[in-house]
Amino acid sequence: MTKTSLNSDVTVLQSLIAVRLDVSIWSARKKLTALDFGEISLPPEKLASLGSKKICDPDTLKVFSALKSRAVALLSRVGIRFLGGWAVPESRLQEVIDGLKAIEQEFGQAKDDFLAHYDEAVRRWIADNPGWEEVISRSVVGVSTVRSRIEFGWQVFQVVPPKKSMGTQCQDKLVAEVSSLGGTLFQEVAKAANETWLKSYAGKTEVGQKALSPLTTLRRKLAGLSFVEPKVFPIVELIDTAIAQLPAKGQIGGRSFVMLQGLVCLLRDADALATHGQMMIEGQTSDDILQGLLSVNPDDEEVLDQANERDCEEPCSGDIQYLEMSPAPQLDSYGLW
Template identity: 35%
Template sequence: MTLENQLETLERVDLVSIDCSIWSGRKRLRSDDIKLGAGGKLPPAQVASLGSKRIIDPEDLSVFHALKKRAERTCEAIGVRFLGGYAVPREKTEAVAQTLGEIAKSFTKEKEEFLQRYDGAVEAWVRQYPDFERQLRKELTPLEQVRTRIGFEYAMYRVAGTATATGHLGDQVGRLGSQLLREIAVEARELYEQSFAGSAGSDRKASRKSLGPIRRMREKLAGLGFLDSAVAPMVKTIDALFAVVPKTGPLEDALYDQALSIVLILSDPDKVRRHATAGLNAAGMPAGQDAEEELDPEVEVAVERARTTPARDTPSESLYF
């Protein structure tokens, strides 16, 4: 990526940073916490494990982990990891800020409610395990310490390069396209395992639920298409699938093959790039022997099925690659 392209990329993204801290509710398990020998007991598994002990029910902290995860998913859905945060398309920054603002308010509300019931929650937890009560009570964390260890903040800012030197910033900007395709590949592999693995034989069928992840990957790619020239052809291929998917019913036969081929391509950044450069022949197959030989067997099988049993009203030249 040239310096000009790097600067242009920086002009099209904003950086979102999430700073979320959640008190663990744990303390180190000490040797004197465990009684061995005659009459000795190991601490309950719910209380102690892997060298630590819980001094409060972990369920009391689950809401904070859920809110943190929601914030991360908000950024991951349309942005790509960059400089310890997320590079988000500038036109979508306002929407991300609104969602993160709502999460921040919910986090603050849940924190105050948790702190109000903290003493009672700790007492209830300790009383559940009378045989381990002494070990728990000696490690209780004061309320004010807990207050400082729970928090949620986010920041949004713009990173500017210079015409004279970009240093490591330029290198990281240049890798954003590859990072985008790697993140998409992780999502695609998860989708394959959940919805397509094991069903590529005689039972070529997948639930409509698989369309949701494909659509989300499409939106992320479309929003960040300027990061890599291989993205636009991939988005076009996904759009061809959605153009012919019926409003109801599972993905079957040729439509299943079409969706499977897209997922298999998305699961490997190299396949996405070959998809963008191989070209198509009239049957929807990559033009040229070399391009065809590079395809995985799974993709070849899916494409051959679709070629011989095309989906209704699906243009052959817009099938899988």
């Protein structure tokens, strides 16, 4: 996003809600002490420090990390990283809250189940580690302590600019944060698209309809946050145009798959997204760009076969190549041919 005036950035902030996760998970660890090693000679603290000991099976706590990861994924699907949390479009806030409430409920149930069996889990852990019973038992904490260290919550708030009386430096800091939202959005989309490529597209000659689901998720994220950067909405239009040209059911292969590969590779490159967004603002159409992915002569089946068979497991980068095309503009190959 190009740096603009403070008033312009205020308009952006009015459409954004900040969400911060407050999740704490007990580590089930205590610091090792010299007492735990009896008469064994240990190096001085300035030379080496002791690690930690597990006083409960870490596997019993994995459910909490999994639920936290689900909350992070939910916020990342809808919002973008901002001021230590996420900036979520106001239009999708209720969706986020409903999702967080559902995860919070599961977290609370998992916490109740864990605490109900905590003493038993500790006894079982001690029994599974013969010879270290005293070391573990000496560090066991009560269930009330564990309860206070396992929490799931979140905060929702609106960000407003500081008063002019607080100085321009404070205002400039916020302007810089807001001005970077567009770049952050493209970077997050590129990271997610790269994961999608490696999972669903690399080395394939066709995909099923389910492979479109990550693209529609990215499309919703971009559409919801299109107001943070003028170059975003053209990318939404590009995705819509591409999906509209794909078969509504069955496998996606041949020329349609080549176009889809090109679209995913474009989404994997944050700089290319900004460039093509600007190109569309300046007049290039989404059909022009998509035509660039299909600008192979219909009689040149060998070239098309090579495009289908080319594996692109590494990020599409390096020397830029172009295809001849008429009358549509040229487009980067992104390593597909």
